[in-house]
Amino acid sequence: MRVVLVDDQALFRAGIRMVIDSQPDLEVVGEAGNGRDGLDVVRRARPDVVLMDIRMPVLDGLAATAELLQDAPGDPGPRIVMLTTFDLDEAAARAIRQGASGFLLKDADPEFLLAAIRTVHAGSAVIAASATRELFAQSTAQTQPVPASFQDLTEREREIFALAARGLSNAEIAAREYLSEATVKTHISRILTKLALRDRVQLVVFAFEHGLA
Secondary structure (H helix, E strand, O other): OEEEEEOOOHHHHHHHHHHHHOOOOOEEEEEEOOHHHHHHHHHHHOOOEEEEEOOOOOOOHHHHHHHHHHHOOOOOOOEEEEEEOOOOOHHHHHHHHHOOOEEEEOOOOHHHHHHHHHHHHOOOOEEOHHHHHHHHHHHOOOOOOOOHHHHHOOHHHHHHHHHHHOOOOHHHHHHHHOOOHHHHHHHHHHHHHHHOOOOHHHHHHHHHHOOOO
């Protein structure tokens, strides 16, 4: 898995590079100290995953993420994970709405960071567990009307939606609902399609925005 680091702290980048390069299946293929240079590196190196700091000079992580996601509409491109120092960060929620695959705190354990990279590369999403509910509760203080598309979900899909919005994994949902993991995965895929959501993190945001969590 090819990874690009975009962060304005050189010492932090060096530490993350050491952690990532210690793994046989991971490789840092580029790094940059601001969002503008990060865009150039990502476009040149074509990584699988980008670790993107939110607050940087020249061009911040939010703007850089939005630009990367607009590069090739319809092409998933690299998976982007936002890095933040703060547990409760509205910017992280905004990045997820734009299409980022989640966010991590900079003081996350190395093992969690490595697991997060592999998770987003596999097509899932990650989020700093310590901040999930408060982050989205603060960023969506004014709930929005539930869109008509939610009515298209079947009763079973709504049950699974509610469990996924609480952060349960496919395996946990399968055990609770007496379903196979493959069936749960199919339901999740249909839910995301009906609600026009990219991944499970956006599902969580959707739930909080519309008072469904």
